[in-house]
Amino acid sequence: MHMRSPDASSTASPTELQTAGESVSFNFKNTYARLPENFYSRVNPTPVAAPRLVKLNVELARSLALDPEELASPRGVEILAGNRVAEGSEPLALAYAGHQFGHFVPQLGDGRANLLGEVLGANAVRYDIQLKGSGPTRFSRRGDGRAALGPVLREYIVSEAMAALGVPTTRALAAVTTGERVFRETALPGAVLTRVAASHLRVGTFQYFAAQSDTEATRKLADFAIARHYPEIAQTQRPYKTFLGEVIARHAELVAQWMLLGFIHGVMNTDNTSISGETLDYGPCAFMEAYDPDKVFSSIDLQGRYAYGNQPHAAHWNLIRLAESLLPLFVQEEGNEESALASANEALATFGPRFETARRAGFRRKLGLMVDQDGDDALIEDLLGRMATNGADFTLTFRRLCDAAIAPEGDIGVRALFADPGSYDLWAAGWRRRLDQEFTSRQDRAATMRTANPLFIPRNHLVEAALDAAMGREDFKLFEELLDVVSRPYEDRPHLERYTTPAAPEQSVRQTFCGT
Ligand code: AMP
Ligand code: MG
Numbered sequence: 001m002h003m004r005s006p007d008a009s010s011t012a013s014p015t016e017l018q019t020a021g022e023s024v025s026f027n028f029k030n031t032y033a034r035l036p037e038n039f040y041s042r043v044n045p046t047p048v049a050a051p052r053l054v055k056l057n058v059e060l061a062r063s064l065a066l067d068p069e070e071l072a073s074p075r076g077v078e079i080l081a082g083n084r085v086a087e088g089s090e091p092l093a094l095a096y097a098g099h100q101f102g103h104f105v106p107q108l109g110d111g112r113a114n115l116l117g118e119v120l121g122a123n124a125v126r127y128d129i130q131l132k133g134s135g136p137t138r139f140s141r142r143g144d145g146r147a148a149l150g151p152v153l154r155e156y157i158v159s160e161a162m163a164a165l166g167v168p169t170t171r172a173l174a175a176v177t178t179g180e181r182v183f184r185e186t187a188l189p190g191a192v193l194t195r196v197a198a199s200h201l202r203v204g205t206f207q208y209f210a211a212q213s214d215t216e217a218t219r220k221l222a223d224f225a226i227a228r229h230y231p232e233i234a235q236t237q238r239p240y241k242t243f244l245g246e247v248i249a250r251h252a253e254l255v256a257q258w259m260l261l262g263f264i265h266g267v268m269n270t271d272n273t274s275i276s277g278e279t280l281d282y283g284p285c286a287f288m289e290a291y292d293p294d295k296v297f298s299s300i301d302l303q304g305r306y307a308y309g310n311q312p313h314a315a316h317w318n319l320i321r322l323a324e325s326l327l328p329l330f331v332q333e334e335g336n337e338e339s340a341l342a343s344a345n346e347a348l349a350t351f352g353p354r355f356e357t358a359r360r361a362g363f364r365r366k367l368g369l370m371v372d373q374d375g376d377d378a379l380i381e382d383l384l385g386r387m388a389t390n391g392a393d394f395t396l397t398f399r400r401l402c403d404a405a406i407a408p409e410g411d412i413g414v415r416a417l418f419a420d421p422g423s424y425d426l427w428a429a430g431w432r433r434r435l436d437q438e439f440t441s442r443q444d445r446a447a448t449m450r451t452a453n454p455l456f457i458p459r460n461h462l463v464e465a466a467l468d469a470a471m472g473r474e475d476f477k478l479f480e481e482l483l484d485v486v487s488r489p490y491e492d493r494p495h496l497e498r499y500t501t502p503a504a505p506e507q508s509v510r511q512t513f514c515g516t
Contacts, residue, residue, distance in 0.1 A: 028117030045082025046135025050179025093137035098204030098271025109139025161486035204271035210325035250277025256358035454489035460509035
């Protein structure tokens, strides 16, 4: 056995851990548990055979006023595995519905998760602490309520990478192995992820009550969501319309960020669409390497519904489902159905422009264009078109453009990514002419570009290698290293080249799996 103790540098030594903390203090609030009984099912996590902490997010713990030493203590690990209910916790499985690949399922719910409670972050935001993979609930349908170690570590790495990249996302606080097997196609080591989210409210949570025509519950849920995520709008004239508009705005910005990083969520069902505007439920997600707007990784996304280039459309579709669910509240707010519909449509119409503005601004930053000029859009689209035709690596192209922005000598690196380097040269000539009209110094421009163009993303083959080592040999070294690398995505760091290069053909990951 070769499991690392959690970040030994910043937690207690093993001997201290044995004796540390008779209690683990979360200071949980349970505001969701105060909502009516039909919002959830009260259920404790199901204990596991042999809990073992494989990773603790020390920094995140501290930012939530949680004591990493307490969490890493035997008692803390029991809590993180679901073997013990923490003081003040009222574990719940949340009820929700959802459209899965366009098909409505009136009841999904937390089939393998327990909300333990809510804690207050140092930023005064309230966060859910949730165990994922913690045993069956009333919502498990035919599932076992469990998670395999691979998908748990994948969510850990990718969600932490997204956070470091500056994308709103749920976070990973801890990963624990269970000492039990879960049975998928084969027997796999089981694990529990402790997830942190601004909330676990989803579009599907609203659909759950709307589908039952339970307008009072929909209102209670909306009021809860507003108080939690959008408190400033509670006193406005039409809070529900404003609420819809705010969720739409956050998702337009969120999906624009995904697009700017080459991130493909993979399963943008309405039950995976968060009301807080965070990236939620990392399943078959992946960062693409060669730029391809039609790129799909998920093995179950046969129609390409959630392909890279369809993500804005999919998000808008999901937000229409939210608007439909809120419609009865609009009718009450507006007095009649016609103006309610008009309000919903007005809010929904803001998605496209908001997304386009964010995407455009993002690509301009990525190309070092600070001054806004006619023709910039064409320059951006021209580059993307050439990248697609030439199979250029998305991340590296933009990162190496930071060097090319200083001097034409930097072109060598970018050219090497294009099947036909001449295609890049043609574009670069126009880009240089355009950069001549900028006012900042070349060095400043490159430095700014480096804050928009990461060097390190969790490349699929590296993620797979880390997961394979962890699952096959209980060796967490690659996982730890990759996590460290992607936690500082914008920094040049020596000796890490192998993390920057795209997969060789034989390493290339073509498909990802939901892992449920
Ligand atoms: P996901 O694909 O993880 O977003 O999950 C979709 C739905 O299936 C949610 O209601 C989950 O709670 C449920 N689910 C996924 N995996 C399991 C499992 N192993 N056991 C029980 N329910 C599950
Ligand atoms: Mg889900």
